Amino acid sequence: MAAMAEAVDTEQEALAQRLLSGDRRALAKAITLVENDDPRGWQIVRAVYPHTGGAAVVGFTGPPGVGKSTLLNALTKLEREHERTVAVLSIDPSSPFTKGALLGDRIRLTEHFLDPGVFIRSMANRGALGGLSEAALQAALLMDASGRDVVWLETVGVGQAEVDIIDHADTVVLVLMPGSGDSIQALKAGVMEIPDVIVVNKADHPLTDTMIREIKGVLALGPSQGWQVPVIRAQAATGVGIEQVREKLAEHRAFIEAAGTLSERRRRNLRSEVLAIATYRLRRELEAAISDDPAFQEMLDRVVARELDPASAATALLKSRVAPGSAPQPPPPAAH
Numbered sequence: 001m002a003a004m005a006e007a008v009d010t011e012q013e014a015l016a017q018r019l020l021s022g023d024r025r026a027l028a029k030a031i032t033l034v035e036n037d038d039p040r041g042w043q044i045v046r047a048v049y050p051h052t053g054g055a056a057v058v059g060f061t062g063p064p065g066v067g068k069s070t071l072l073n074a075l076t077k078l079e080r081e082h083e084r085t086v087a088v089l090s091i092d093p094s095s096p097f098t099k100g101a102l103l104g105d106r107i108r109l110t111e112h113f114l115d116p117g118v119f120i121r122s123m124a125n126r127g128a129l130g131g132l133s134e135a136a137l138q139a140a141l142l143m144d145a146s147g148r149d150v151v152w153l154e155t156v157g158v159g160q161a162e163v164d165i166i167d168h169a170d171t172v173v174l175v176l177m178p179g180s181g182d183s184i185q186a187l188k189a190g191v192m193e194i195p196d197v198i199v200v201n202k203a204d205h206p207l208t209d210t211m212i213r214e215i216k217g218v219l220a221l222g223p224s225q226g227w228q229v230p231v232i233r234a235q236a237a238t239g240v241g242i243e244q245v246r247e248k249l250a251e252h253r254a255f256i257e258a259a260g261t262l263s264e265r266r267r268r269n270l271r272s273e274v275l276a277i278a279t280y281r282l283r284r285e286l287e288a289a290i291s292d293d294p295a296f297q298e299m300l301d302r303v304v305a306r307e308l309d310p311a312s313a314a315t316a317l318l319k320s321r322v323a324p325g326s327a328p329q330p331p332p333p334a335a336h
């Protein structure tokens, strides 16, 4: 497959250069472009992509309200004490009811707004299926290219298949709080992949010990060799356990670097990223191709009339795509 990156306009090239030099406004502008699915955004990503890969990308996932944003706020403070630069991308699921959560995240993270070493961005889905993941992944690349030491992705996890940003992190942290039994069930049932680090936040709660026992019970079923998933008690609101989270993140990084897992993981992640973008675009292309297409409507009529089964109709639709411009040709009725 011959793949050549297309040219980048001079204007975008200039913005890309500013972004690469660490300019926060350029980064913010570029992210807005990818968020709006503006082709200029894609050009910038194309231009800066060779400069990505330097950041330690960590995904923080877990149910809403467990304290992910609070934890990230505390961790940011700690990283800044170590003079490391930080970018945080908070990704909210498609629900319109999460507007308040977004605002909450902003308030919790405002104390870093004046620090040029910290870049914070929230992104919400505007309803396009897969569109958010696509934009968020590009935003994460832009943050990485801007020279941040760490890029943190905050997502609401557990069964949110459409927001699979977490698959694109080098390290995955699952944040829970006493009482998040659903998440433990999800781990146990294999619905959710075992994370690299587990944080039990709000550890001042009386059910914390029970929760930790349950988690350890699930982890005991996993491999006894290789990386052993630490379970950390934390109270993000008061700073308890945050230092330990930072230490474990560093340990995990050192572990995957030494074991060669980091490059393997990144290869796997990039593979699914390419597939995810292609799938999203293919779907969009198909939707555009069938809308107002009388031939498709006729074929659908036949499916509705039980003359043609849905799978055969799909095959016909895909075949019509292979020959551009040709309308879908449904297969002839089966001979009885």
Ligand SMILES: Nc1nc2c(ncn2[C@@H]2O[C@H](COP(=O)(O)OP(=O)(O)O)[C@@H](O)[C@H]2O)c(=O)[nH]1
Residues within 6 Å of the ligand: 063, 064, 065, 066, 067, 068, 069, 070, 071, 101, 104, 105, 108, 201, 202, 203, 204, 234, 235, 236, 237, 238
């Ligand atoms: N009691 C207690 N509350 C906390 C702790 N950490 C965070 N919270 C509170 O939990 C609520 C949700 O926190 P937030 O960080 O927005 O959760 P997120 O939805 O996972 O990002 C906020 O009101 C926080 O102040 C903690 O360690 N103990």
Ligand SMILES: [Mg+2]
Residues within 6 Å of the ligand: 068, 069, 070, 090, 101, 105, 154
């Ligand atoms: Mg949050």
